[in-house]
Amino acid sequence: MTTMAADTRLAPERAESASDIRRHELAAFLRSRRERITPEQVGLARGRRRRTPGLRREEVAQLSAVGVTWYTWLEQARDIQVSVQVLDALARALLLDPSERAHLFALAGAADPAPGTECPAVTPALRTMLEQLDPIPACVQNSRYDVLAYNRTYARLLCDLDAVAPEDRNCLLLAFTHDDWRASIVDLPEVTRMMAAKFRASMAGHLAEPAWKALVHRLEERSPEFREVWERHEVVDQRGRTKYIRNAHVGLLHVEHVNLWLGPSSGPRLVSYPPVDARTRDRLEELHRLASDAA
Structure with a gap:
């Protein structure tokens, strides 16, 4: 057996x-x-x-x-x-x-309700890069559209950004509530609709975070236009495209919107606006001179 x-x-x-x-x-x-x-x-x-x-x-x-x-x-x-x-x-x-x-x-695995004001993504080397990109407008944004750092040309691209309180330097908030910023955007309804859709797509990974919810609440309180767009529940991914900007100092600019991710695609990114044509290049150089003189 x-x-x-x-x-x-x-x-x-x-x-x-x-x-x-x-x-x-x-x-x-x-x-x-x-x-x-x-x-x-x-x-x-x-x-x-x-x-x-x-x-x-x-x-x-x-x-x-x-x-x-x-x-x-x-x-x-x-x-x-x-x-x-x-x-x-x-x-x-x-x-x-x-x-x-x-x-x-x-x-x-929790969101800090009182995060520090310093952003580890904006290193001294990155600030130097922003400066060296002038006269190409450039800034560092996080996925919530907060502007974390910017160069001189960007400071005068859509409004006098230096005059905006640091806590209000958010592209989505400015696009829906700041008169000068809105006046600079050609095809404003389409741009704000796309921004809200990109923001909603990014927010999917941050639904419980107080800072994201606070921004939505603030926009809903201050902008009926945002409330209407937000209720559509549209989402799109982050991608660059050419756009026109009506600058108050040098006139119409035709630029390429370029995102350079500094980490995961849901994190901070370097946003720049290189000129599409020679006329825009000349006008950006003039805008940089004006911004430098005002600094």
């Missing part, structure tokens, strides 16, 4: 999921930040029996007003949900700098 040998091969271990990896990274990051802070840095007494380097878990919980057990679970990489309010409190308690704070929220 022949007996079959038992199959002793082990089933392959379950592959660690992305969320598992992120939870363990978050746990390790919190632990490392906790251990580097001395009690004196946060106004606590050191005491005589301190064996833990840095702060104790209960001290972090106290400083951030969360339960000790709950915080311990975070450092143990338990599968629990973390609110943005708790993340904000932890960032403050652990004295995180802007880069560390951004990393904390990224590991938690």
Whole structure:
């Protein structure tokens, strides 16, 4: 009689999921930040029996007003949900700098309700590139149409951008609400419709993020035109094309809209407007001279 040998091969271990990896990274990051802070840095007494380097878990919980057990679970990489309010409190308690704070929220898979004003995408080298592109108008935008940096020619292309408050330097907002910007756009209804459609396509990956929702709310409050276009639910991808701009200083410009992605296609991009013809090239050079004289 022949007996079959038992199959002793082990089933392959379950592959660690992305969320598992992120939870363990978050746990390790919190632990490392906790251990580097001395009690004196946060106004606590050191005491005589301190064996833990840095702060104790209960001290972090106290400083951030969360339960000790709950915080311990975070450092143990338990599968629990973390609110943005708790993340904000932890960032403050652990004295995180802007880069560390951004990393904390990224590991938690949450949108920071109070992101730093500095944009890591705009490096000194990128600013130099913008300057060297003059007289070609160029700027750096994120996928939400925020203008993060720009050169002198771009500053006078559609309006006096330097006179616009930094928090209002958003191309979508300006296209629907700023009189000078709107006056510079030839075929305004088509341009604004396409911008809204591109914005909706980009927003699909950011639906829960406060900054995106706040911009939509602001536009809906200030622009009936935006409300009407937004309700169409149109979407298009980001692509360049030639366009005409009616500049207040040098007249009609015929330019190519060029996007140079600085990372994933949903992230920041360098936007430039090289001239299509010789007349536009001459007019852009004149616009750059005017902008330089005004600087």
